[in-house]
């Protein structure tokens with residue numbers, strides 16, 4: 001029992017619970033609290049990330065059931081935040097699913113009064129919060145769960161989470177595509193040398209959808225099932241997104257639908273920005289083992305805690321079957337210079353990103369690449385259209 | 398009763414690999430691949446999640462419970478020829494598998 005309690009009451013667990021609770025209040029109270037939530041997301045997280053230092057401990061030793069409770073809480077929070085936001089989008093006395101009436105009679109909390117006071121800038125800020133929360137927590141957990149290919153519950157929950165950002169098919173492409181093609185030209189989700197995040201986001205998004213389509217239709221053909229059926233997980237995935245859009249329609253009509261898709265696609269862009277920084281410029285010979293050196297690893301404490309160890313990307317890619325709490329820190333892997341929460345903003349300013357990452361990519365060439373990868377480096381440099389790379393002779397040295 | 402519900406054996410299964418003629422024990426609910434790796438057998442593998450096909454093995458005799466849909470990974474011919482993915486297969490009975498790439502050193 002003591003062991004159980006001490007595993008529950010760790011700084012990490014307490015910090016996350018406090019955070020979850022404060023977001024629960026901010027997103028439910030709405031109105032001006034959206035500003036507070038946006039401030040926390042945009043500035044506080046990044047600041048904490050900068051000063052929070054590294055977490056180089058391996059394997060928390062947390063029992064799986066506890067870590068799973070943490071993971072499975074997220075979907076409920078994601079749906080609640082979405083539902084409440086949709087509710088506030090409604091007008092007058094409309095009461096989506098009777099939530100407002102229920103809370104008013106049982107707790108005295110008056111959402112109708114809040115709605116009447118809410119201004120358009122507050123709603124826009126709330127939409128930004130919802131998008132970043134869906135992308136940062138919903139898709140991270142969606143990613144984690146869809147890796148558990150052996151568990152139906154995990155896959156379905158994970159796909160519903162990925163559908164929040166309009167792309168449940170990520171669950172197909174990521175596991176059966178990206179994890180095999182990482183670092184090769186066949187992978188839409190590996191950022192190429194010299195490519196800006198703004199070029200990457202559409203190329204990667206549509207590339208992954210096309211790739212998922214091929215993988216899924218190939219599977220259906222082998223099973224002798226029709227593409228035009230509910231066996232097709234591309235369609236069921238899109239249907240999940242439409243179901244969310246339907247809830248927003250019930251709440252606020254077509255305006256609600258438009259706002260839903262704006263939030264959902266913004267979240268998707270955020271997710272792709274994370275994809276962008278994870279493998280920027282890295283090359284790998286197709287068909288060879290994916291090694292820890294094929295990802296930019298990051299052990300920044302706050303990023304790892306918030307994003308369920310996703311930044312421990314080197315181990316994740318080398319062993320895709322490991323649940324997040326078993327991921328180790330791999331201090332010798334190629335390192336990202338800052339936490340994810342900082343790197344995303346850096347990526348948005350391409351000259352700054354180049355200045356920070358290009359020396360690291362060149363260092364990767366010297367210290368991590370193996371001779372078989374040299375020709376790929378030369379080719380990637382040639383195509384980069386960037387002086388940093390074209391004039392680089394690292395592989396030849 | 399549990400074996401009925403979960404469709405897997407409740408006692409350890411013996412897995413024999415041909416042509417190397419290696420045998421090892423798989424504990425209930427564990428996959429063929431992970432059991433082999435735990436016992437330091439160099440079973441060909443790569444992704445461990447049923448997406449690459451490196452661990453494909455021909456099922457000569459016995460039955461397995463499959464954790465994932467192998468048609469993402471294996472071709473029609475492979476499936477019809479009785480191939481399974483070792484990383485996604487839990488033995489229901491003792492097994493004989495053919496894995497040409499697995500060699501004794």
Ligand code: FES
Pocket residue numbers: 441442443444445446447448449450451452453470482483484485
């Ligand atoms: S190890 Fe990749 S499919 Fe089994």
